[in-house]
Amino acid sequence: MIEDIFDCVSPLDFRYYGRNEKLFSLLWSFVSERAYVKYQARVEAALVRVLAKRGVCSKQVASEIEGACSRIEVSDVYREEDRIRHNIRALVNCIRSDPAVSEEAKRFIHLTLTSFDVLDTASALRFKEATSQVIIPTLLDLEKSFIKIALREKDTIQIGRTHGQHSIPLTFGFAMAEYVSRLGNRILAIRKAGNNLVGKISGAVGNYNASSLFFDDPEEFEREVLHELGLEPADYSTQIVEPEYLVDYVHALVSCFGVLANFADDMRHLQRTEISEVAEEFKVKDQVGSSTMPHKRNPINFENVKSMWKVFMPRMTTIYMDQISEHQRDLTNSASLRFVPEILVGLVVSAFRLKKVCQKLIVDKKAIERNFEMSKKRIIAEPAYILLASKGHPNAHECIRKLTVQSLKEGRPLRDLIIESEELKPYLAKLTNKQQAILDDPSQYLGIASKKTEQVCAYWKQKLGI
Amino acid sequence: MIEDIFDCVSPLDFRYYGRNEKLFSLLWSFVSERAYVKYQARVEAALVRVLAKRGVCSKQVASEIEGACSRIEVSDVYREEDRIRHNIRALVNCIRSDPAVSEEAKRFIHLTLTSFDVLDTASALRFKEATSQVIIPTLLDLEKSFIKIALREKDTIQIGRTHGQHSIPLTFGFAMAEYVSRLGNRILAIRKAGNNLVGKISGAVGNYNASSLFFDDPEEFEREVLHELGLEPADYSTQIVEPEYLVDYVHALVSCFGVLANFADDMRHLQRTEISEVAEEFKVKDQVGSSTMPHKRNPINFENVKSMWKVFMPRMTTIYMDQISEHQRDLTNSASLRFVPEILVGLVVSAFRLKKVCQKLIVDKKAIERNFEMSKKRIIAEPAYILLASKGHPNAHECIRKLTVQSLKEGRPLRDLIIESEELKPYLAKLTNKQQAILDDPSQYLGIASKKTEQVCAYWKQKLGI
């Protein structure tokens, strides 16, 4: 038995469990082994409550067992499992041996259940509750940080970048609105998939063999037990719940992680020395940037999030493989299911990290302006070509392409070459004032960046109730 | 240029394209390169229709361009691309050079669009239409086959199997109902994700720079163009549509593939020589089972489906990686996007194959009965222990476990040992007739297998309208 956290192999437990944050102790209260066993005991307790309601056992019996369930100690269950080699039977034995459980009560424990009625239901329940109590709130906090930056910077003109090349203008707030929208969308997806997690009380192969011994309405009985826990039953189950509920849920988590990773990558690159439009704030006055290069300001949090995505995204493959279970179930998804909580941890740890960084994200407006200036002169290629075409030029794209090449060669502004061109004069004369203004000042070539930013933020604030 | 199909490297094209099936020529009309270019031309045509409606160009101009779009030849576009190295500009040039396009019309082609307005919209459209016209119908056909078998075999008593071990009874129809339910659920997921695919007409970096030169309501303009095609716009776009629409769509496909693979695995194992409860029918009288073992009846179609799942499931990883695109887009998702149609093909080919096999699936009821008989005697362990517990036995599970061990050792039926046991007599006396009957005839220990099968089938028939 490992006794010191630093004797562990999992960095989640000894390293990414943030030591000073309540969030993590809350999260671990759903994902730890202690939590899992407690949730299993909650299922056993729900069962006896319904048995009592239905008159199968007395209220006294139910009360005794419920009490025992609430006192279950994971270490006792493990000790018993070491002896008999069966985890749920070990749990049952521990409940049985609680001094408050009378002889009369013992036989009602676990009555009609199969192990995976307990385990699958407990898993669904803890994932569902971790989702609503930790994952969604953490993501909402991050979303708020995104929205705050987006609105604050909605008019900060920035050069757009495609292929890593300067493209045409937008605003930094508009660029942030991408993440407001994508994260908002994923929050809804996770919320939905989390709420969609279901339990089962349908017995060893799913056709309610055992519960049918007692009840004519075993599906109704199943529903009652699960409702005690706030869950719905699966449409169909074998020994286990149909895997697609979990598959959709983990997909929602993993695809949300992809959004975080993309954001982290964008920020990493905007923090490059040559670009330096954003920066992570150093946390403490004693922080060391690099062991031998003290001048460096490294995007360590963004790097960490990208790295964690690389750790957790591939785990979806395990989940997809676990869709396949022979007949009424092989057990080859048993050990692998035990690693699913780690995926929740990876996402929360990363979202929380991003939130902290975003709350103090340094946006260097001078650098944004400086970079914009680099390409300002060439930006007008696009509006020029489009406007010329609209005014009747038969081959505007090719014409502007050639002038651009000339502009690069001669080092002269594209705008000047356009104005001087005899060929283009008749078309230029037809431009409206607003159109002319954009050719004169490309920083006005912004489309509806600011307005769209506001719209996106307002939409998600309303939609998510934040 | 490759000229003969057998000079190709992709088995999808030379091998899995079923030669005598209309379904495949229909499917390829969405996924081929020819199809892709046609869809791109449809987007260009939709654009000019809206330009005409808004009075930017004349109806005559729109009509000329639409005509040219409908005549686009993929080989011409490729030839032009070879020359100028840009696929969408090549398309535009081909439309321009159509003899029916007047000089006046030329300049309105592609006006305000960026390449990925065309490409992302065309991709969404062809995936959406392939979904509704090929994928969903093929899966519904398969679902019908599943339902037919499930209802036909709803009372065929079969031994349940967990861990590959005989467990407790169910019916073969109930086992099939698992796939009715899971496939039904995935059909809904695919339908929803397919309908959710969106387009974009928002320009090079997503803030409508170009269309804003002409319109005060560029988002409305985008909506009009997309509505011409039956699409909605993305909530937000950069140069490309937010990736999560596609990510969810491919997830729906891949997770559906997992259901097919699981079914295929179940059938493969039920077709094992020792089990032989089901068999694929041999297709033709000349079919060769094995080049050197002519007596073998191999589950080649089920094996093929499992194999194809192994090919296509990992491709989800590509899709997840493509969620990450720097700033307003890097182009590292360009080549990879071209492989997405293959995933649609993989799923349709496999679903179609399963449907064909299921329509003629041989179910050997004698074998099912023979296998059931093997374990009939030991089945009562579960109901016995549960009933004894319910009648007051304080430790029924342990008691029955010991009798089972004794039964195996002595080779005597468990039922006899139970009846002979002095310890158990008082509890047995309390059993109801129905409960007693199950101990006497374990094949009655079926729960609600038959009823649940009917329910599941009725539910999905109604839900899917089949």
Next chain:
Amino acid sequence: MIEDIFDCVSPLDFRYYGRNEKLFSLLWSFVSERAYVKYQARVEAALVRVLAKRGVCSKQVASEIEGACSRIEVSDVYREEDRIRHNIRALVNCIRSDPAVSEEAKRFIHLTLTSFDVLDTASALRFKEATSQVIIPTLLDLEKSFIKIALREKDTIQIGRTHGQHSIPLTFGFAMAEYVSRLGNRILAIRKAGNNLVGKISGAVGNYNASSLFFDDPEEFEREVLHELGLEPADYSTQIVEPEYLVDYVHALVSCFGVLANFADDMRHLQRTEISEVAEEFKVKDQVGSSTMPHKRNPINFENVKSMWKVFMPRMTTIYMDQISEHQRDLTNSASLRFVPEILVGLVVSAFRLKKVCQKLIVDKKAIERNFEMSKKRIIAEPAYILLASKGHPNAHECIRKLTVQSLKEGRPLRDLIIESEELKPYLAKLTNKQQAILDDPSQYLGIASKKTEQVCAYWKQKLGI
């Protein structure tokens, strides 16, 4: 800070760390965080030893620092890291603050190193040593178990199975020899890849900037430091070692895991109720097979191994993604590298589990014989067709195929139909005695199963020195 192992999320630490086995405490002494920090301190110690050898610092200084390195406490390093936010600088500070380190000595700690000189070297070293001291010995133990079964069962006639269908005969020992061969091959691959792991002392971007300040032969200096640890330097390094050494190493582990998973699957299926040729022995007299089905004997260990493979195989994707690091390094492989030790754990835990099961694997010869009898009569199809062809029959395959169909229809032995056939008589007359014997007794159609088994076992015993 997590204080109780059951408050952890990683099942590796609280569950798969086998509580009563020395092997696991040994393994964790390489993979735990405590171990990692100790290895880092070993690198710092190696540095000062070489500095002293080269006269840069005194032997006294080196001795003081080495002493401090050997006393490093991981919890102190973490506390310091919490303060200054840099793990290696924290380590250096802890060494500095050791009371035995004199003022004079302090400045030599870490001299010329960059953080990843320490971290990459420490990682390589602990993986290399874990490989030789734990992974290889565990796999060799498993290999010995495989060999033992193979040799013991080399003449146990078993029906071969392809497509899950009975094929032609082999022996169970020959089937086991597959795993002797494949595991042997992977042991060599792991041993080689483990020995191939390298370190680096080449500074922040790999061109020995810092060490060149002191030495004219910085590559020789690097070699000396690494030789202190038993490592070779990378051919080339940036801030980090070329990733392919680790990529090859993890590939070796993961591909070995695939062999274990295949073996586990084979055994799972041979343990199916209908086949029941092998079985896991129940571990203790109190073991519970199923919470509600006490008669079941489940292949839980084989299932566990398959499940663990599903957990760990996909992690190769992380490793492949970590091959990509921008320029002289981005840090997006930093967190992910911390999860690599878990892969070693997964493999060892699974190999150890298999070894334990194999040592007591129950092989039911009667069942093997029973299953063989099922198909005995049809086996001769293959040798018959081949022999007839060799004796001059122009179309033997087709002829036997038809007789096989007839045999199935009429329920008569294929052998009788062959003998009765007028068409075949002239060819049968030409058979040698040995050939005739095989048609009479298909269980002699064994090729060189027994001899090949011996060969394979002898080869690997010699090759691996076991």
Next chain:
Amino acid sequence: MIEDIFDCVSPLDFRYYGRNEKLFSLLWSFVSERAYVKYQARVEAALVRVLAKRGVCSKQVASEIEGACSRIEVSDVYREEDRIRHNIRALVNCIRSDPAVSEEAKRFIHLTLTSFDVLDTASALRFKEATSQVIIPTLLDLEKSFIKIALREKDTIQIGRTHGQHSIPLTFGFAMAEYVSRLGNRILAIRKAGNNLVGKISGAVGNYNASSLFFDDPEEFEREVLHELGLEPADYSTQIVEPEYLVDYVHALVSCFGVLANFADDMRHLQRTEISEVAEEFKVKDQVGSSTMPHKRNPINFENVKSMWKVFMPRMTTIYMDQISEHQRDLTNSASLRFVPEILVGLVVSAFRLKKVCQKLIVDKKAIERNFEMSKKRIIAEPAYILLASKGHPNAHECIRKLTVQSLKEGRPLRDLIIESEELKPYLAKLTNKQQAILDDPSQYLGIASKKTEQVCAYWKQKLGI
């Protein structure tokens, strides 16, 4: 049957098959279906040659069959397969029906073989030959391009980059040497794994049942047949060759692809507008950079390579899953094996593309210098701290860190602050001239960049014989 290449779904065939390159027609001659069938026929031909050598059939017979094998038409085989539903039996029938094959000869075709003797051997052979004739030569060409750039730029001072931040100096040639080394290493890995591919002639379940009917030395017989083809036999085989040979081979390909992807990413980022140290040359005077932004120079080839890596890297997961095949084989690796040649194509297409770009890679030395100048002043932080420490300063790292912060705040060169510091004077006085020179001119802080570049290039030129 698809008749036009643009009706295909696979972009490999209609798009990435470079139309004007001999390389691609050569590559496809190994990977196409036509090629596969030809290789299968080569195995059948090798068989009869050995049968004749051993006197089983006459030389005349062997010659007739060999002739027929050389004339096999893939379309004929497919037509026959459509009829009898078995691909290898279809091949055999086609050989049989060749007019030059006499009645006497017919019965020796395929004698003793099982289908996968032919298929696995043919696969191994075509992968092996594609490797030596296409893959390795293409990679060697790329390696030469890398070496050429590395040597040319070995003294081009460039700022090193870690975390995307300017770090300390190196040379561009040294940065290129990373890829010389990593690619060189992968070329060796691929060559080795390619040469390691093996065949098998061991029959339906691997114990030489059929060949033992004729030969006392069936393993020798196998060796002879395979030697005809230039292959070695597998150590052990079931119906198929042990999968690890192929697993190692595809791993070598995929891990090589990772090196190309990393190189492509580095170049993409160096081509960013703000950095612009390198650029892809535009291919033709008519090339269009962007449909609406004609001024852009996009790294489309580097993007393509990264994108292709995202397509092909995940396919390793399929290969790992195919390690698992039940008993003497299930056939769930049959379809998936057909997709393996695509991986070869992906790698060759990408390596060839990179080679073309590298041959004309534009290196902008002014931009490299300009970027270096940005950080020149702060570079000395690292050498300063190290030198001060070595000269006796007790806490140099912390001291320089503080001066760096001061330098950033006050906008003054770090070097001036160091020189002015009273605290540091005694240590500075001890510096050697060479050490002093580096503090004065950080561009001399290059370590052995140039020399190491030469070494690495020389090593790989010699090692690879280029």
